[in-house]
Amino acid sequence: MIPIHSEASGDNDxxxxxxxGCSSSAIDIDFTFAYQPIVEFSTRTIYAHEALVRGxxxxxxxxxxxxxxxxxxxxxxxxxxxxxxxxxxxLGMTCMxxxxxxxxxxxxxxxxxxSTFAAAQRYHFPIEKxxxxxxxxxxxxDRAHLVNIFKEYHRFGFHTAIDDFGAGYAGxxxxxxxQPDLIKIDMDLVRNIxxxxxxxxxxxxxxxxxxxxNVRVLAEGIETRGERDFLTSIGIDLxxxxxxxxxxxxxxxxxxxxxxx
Numbered sequence: 001m002i003p004i005h006s007e008a009s010g011d012n013d014x015x016x017x018x019x020x021g022c023s024s025s026a027i028d029i030d031f032t033f034a035y036q037p038i039v040e041f042s043t044r045t046i047y048a049h050e051a052l053v054r055g056x057x058x059x060x061x062x063x064x065x066x067x068x069x070x071x072x073x074x075x076x077x078x079x080x081x082x083x084x085x086x087x088x089x090x091l092g093m094t095c096m097x098x099x100x101x102x103x104x105x106x107x108x109x110x111x112x113x114x115s116t117f118a119a120a121q122r123y124h125f126p127i128e129k130x131x132x133x134x135x136x137x138x139x140x141x142d143r144a145h146l147v148n149i150f151k152e153y154h155r156f157g158f159h160t161a162i163d164d165f166g167a168g169y170a171g172x173x174x175x176x177x178x179q180p181d182l183i184k185i186d187m188d189l190v191r192n193i194x195x196x197x198x199x200x201x202x203x204x205x206x207x208x209x210x211x212x213x214n215v216r217v218l219a220e221g222i223e224t225r226g227e228r229d230f231l232t233s234i235g236i237d238l239x240x241x242x243x244x245x246x247x248x249x250x251x252x253x254x255x256x257x258x259x260x261x
Contacts, residue, residue, distance in 0.1 A: 005244040027079040028072055030056045031064045031142055033087050034247035037255055038098065038240045042230055044260050048096035048131060049252060050240065051084035058249045068102075077105035078112070082119040085130070087141060089123035091252050098161065101149075109152035117156075133161035133184065147178045154180075161218070165206065179213050182238070187221025190241075194226035204234045211235070 035049040053061045068076050088097045106112045120127045132153050139244055140146050150160045161182035163176060166189050173181065185203060193199045203219075210217045219231045220243030231239065245253035 008044070029076055029079075030062060030065045030085075031080075032056055032250055034058070034242060034249045035091070035093075035252055036144075036247040037245050037253055038096075038238060039244050039255060039259075040237055041228070041239055041260075042237050046095050046168055046255065047238055049088070049093060050098040050100050050247075051080075051087065051100070052247050053080065053100070054247075054249060073105045074112075075104060077102040078115045082118045085116065085119040085125050086123050087250065089125045091250075093125075093252060096129050096131055096159065098126070098133055100163075101132050103133065103134055103146045103149055106145075106149050109149045110156075113153065113156060116158075122169065128155050128159075131159040131161050131182065133163045133182075143174060143177070147174070150178050150180060166202070175213070175215075179215050182216050182218050183210060184218045184220050184240075185236075187241075190219050190221045190231070191229055192224075192227070194224070194230040200234075203231070203235045203236075207234050207236055 031053055032055070033051045034054045036052055036179040037046045038048040041107070053064050055063055056243070073155065080088075084097065084099045097105065100207050107210060116130070119125070119128065131148075134140065154160050159182070160180040161184055162178075162180050163184045164186045164246050165171070165175070165183040167186040183206075184258060189199050189203055191199075193203060207217050216238060218238035218240060219227075219236050220240040222228050222243045224243060228239065228243055228252065244255045244259045247253065
């Protein structure tokens with residue numbers, strides 16, 4: 001782990017001043033998490049759980065994120081990190097934990113990461129088991145800034161993932177600038193891939209490219225045995241989707257034996 005240097009908190013730095021607001025634990029949004037497993041198919045094991053924001057009674061992520069604006073984005077992002085780690089520790093999670101973050105809420109990564117370090121220490125959750133990925137649907141205003149955040153988080157000892165690869169910001173230009181530990185293929189490319197030749201060509205190309213770049217590929221949104229089997233046939237081993245398990249509200253979902261058959 002690389003320590004956070006004291007100069008990161010200089011009072012004369014405007015960005016640092018803004019990040020000072022991130023450290024506040026007060027947040028005016030009531031939320032919790034559901035956890036969805038990410039499986040490693042070849043070993044029939046759960047590789048990670050993704051923390052997915054939910055309302056206090058299981059309301060959708062959209063209903064929570066609709067309450068996020070410029071006034072509370074920083075505090076919400078910080079609160080998400082802490083609460084995700086706390087929940088993972090409380091549930092006895094021993095595999096990786098994937099946390100979505102809001103890049104537009106991060107002014108200086110070395111300052112805004114402090115709450116995550118503190119939560120990991122407080123709840124005895126190893127930072128090397130934390131994956132940071134960009135929140136689905138987050139509009140990234142500055143790709144260079146996102147790349148810098150990823151590089152800093154990797155330097156601190158966290159894993160990184162590019163979500164929704166093949167959609168929006170998450171394309172080849174981003175991958176050319178930064179090679180994360182994981183890329184998550186957008187579910188629109190996965191849908192009915194076993195019956196759709198163009199998607200097969202595209203996803204096969206992504207898998208081959210990432211193998212040469214030493215980046216693991218994770219396919220999300222898997223709902224059928226056909227999708228699963230095609231993806232395994234081209235060497236994609238990490239998978240996530242309803243075929244294996246739906247997100248479990250404030251709990252860790254089990255993967256049924258039938259999902260492996």
